[in-house]
Amino acid sequence: MKKGLLIFLGILSLSLKVIAQENLYNETNTRKFGEYLLESGQYNFAVKEFERLNFLNPSDSNAKLNLMKSYRLSGNWEDGIRRSNEIFEDLNLIPRPHSIEYSKLLLTGRDWPRAQHYWETNKTLPSPDKALLNTTAEIFNSDFQKALEYVSLVNDSTNYLAEGYRSIIDRGLNGKRKSPFLAGFMSTAIPGLGKAYTGNWKDGLVSLIFTGGMAFQAYRKFNQFGANNYRPWIYTAIGTGFYLGNIYGSVKSAKVKNRKRINILQHEASDLFNAYY
Amino acid sequence: MKYTGIVFLLLSLLLCGNSMAQSSGKRTNLYRNMLEDGNIKKTYWQAQNNQNELQTAFSGLFLFYKTFFSSQDLTVCTFTPSCSEYGILAIKSHGMIKGGLMTMDRLTRCNGLSPQNYEFDKKLMLLKDDPTREPLVPVVASYK
Incomplete structure (x- = not known):
């Protein structure tokens, strides 16, 4: 009788232990772990946790938001856009934070027409x-x-x-902008002058030396061997390449100068945008 | 007698040296083959996946230059990718005329006098200038 009671108590305690064990993969733990991964910068793993959370509870709006964020921060914005289209019935009706996050995904992809079409049709922003x-x-x-x-x-x-x-x-x-046309024209007249105009006078000087050196060599070889020899034509071909490259380089230099000026403003805009949203 | 002693001493030292060298053989093996023997075959991805005959021809010229000329020299280009790599990439992505002009322009810019105009690759300690990539400012932060 005693033996039977002991066996019964043993089985009971074991069963209770099994019942009392916590399921690590339940919704609460998945959410906690996903948030931890997101905060600690492990975005690729966070994507998997929030995907699981979305599977466990498709009505969890916060999980969807974190999922979109994880996709964006992990660099997989294309997948983020695709999954957003899948997990929401109508993207135009999603809450404001979700709309902002979806907008961030579109902005990360620099798909301006698509982004602007979304903002036009959105009803919650x-x-x-x-x-x-x-x-x-x-x-x-x-x-x-x-x-x-x-x-x-x-x-x-x-x-x-x-x-x-x-x-x-x-x-x-x-x-102030630098004119690419003017830079190209100046370099056509005097090699390297266009680059000097855009502020790269050292590159301009090197262009002048390269082009001038080749032109001088070609001139010498024409005088030495005449036009029927291959030598002057080699220098002429290389010199022409440097000359044309110098015109192209001056136009590019002006464009790069303008782009850098705009990039500084874009950096400032990015800082403001990320502080605001 | 004196010379016999000296010869005996030298022979003893030689034997001691040999036995010591044998005992430290494991350590010396560690430092063998540290330097390249020159037979390492390099592959250039820039010359692969040619789309047409022109690209194949220029890739051939590029490989010829890399094998017989550039391999005899140290890394002297101030940029990454190097001027020859830039040339083949420019021709592949922008065509022969524009790519050729870009390459000629790059050759004049490869002087190291204007490092402030370029990004710096800390790993390679070279200036970045890629013909296939235009630097874009990211709109959204990658941390928030």
């Missing part, structure tokens, strides 16, 4: 948000005129993002 997102897209598309049109739709003078964008757009529209 307030108008100032739509205007600011459109302004952001136009600034990064280097179209400051259109960006000005969009930012003028925001009338709130306390909105620091709109105010910051106005300053950036003003500098983008009125800043």
Whole structure:
């Protein structure tokens, strides 16, 4: 009798132990672990956890938001856009934080027409948000005129993002530009002069030495061997290559100078955007 | 007698040296083949996946230059990719005329006088100048 009781108690205690064991993969633990992974910068693993959470509870709106964020931060924004289209019935009706996150995915992919179409059709984003997102897209598309049109739709003078964008757009529209045509023309006249005009006078000097040196050598060889010899033509061909390359390089140098000026403004815009959203 | 002693001493030292060298053989093996023997075959991905005859021809010229000229020299180009790699990449991505002009321009820029104009590759300690990539400012932060 005693023996039977002991066996019964033993089995009972074992069963209780098994029942009391925690399931590590339940919804609560998955959420906790996913949030930990997201906070600790392990975005690829966070994607898997939030995918599991979305599978366990498809109505969990916060899990979907974190899933989109994990996709974006892990660098897989294309997958993030694809999955967003799959997990939401209608992207135009998703809550504002989700719309902002989806917009961030579209902005990361620099798909401006798609992003702007989304903001046009979205029904949950307030108008100032739509205007600011459109302004952001136009600034990064280097179209400051259109960006000005969009930012003028925001009338709130306390909105620091709109105010910051106005300053950036003003500098983008009125800043000094280098003319690629003028740089090319100057280098056509005197090799290297176009590069000097764009501020790269050292490269310009090297262009002048290369082109001038080849021209001088070609001239010498023509005088020495005449036009029926191959030697002067070799120098002429190389010199012509350097000359044409110098014109191309001057045009490119002016364009790069302009791009860098705009890139500085875009960096500033990126800082403001990421502080605001 | 004196010379016999000296010869005996030298022979003893030689034997001691040999036995010591044998005992430290394991350690010396560690340092063998540290330097390249020159027979390492390099592959250049830039010359692969040619789409047409022109690219194949230029890839051939590139490989010829890399095998017989560039291999005899140290790394002297200030950029990454190097000027020859830039040339083949430019021709492959922009065509012969524009790619050729880009290469001629690059040759004049390869002087190390204007490092402030380029990004710096800390691993290779060279300036970055890729013909296939235009630097873009990311819109959204990658940490938030």
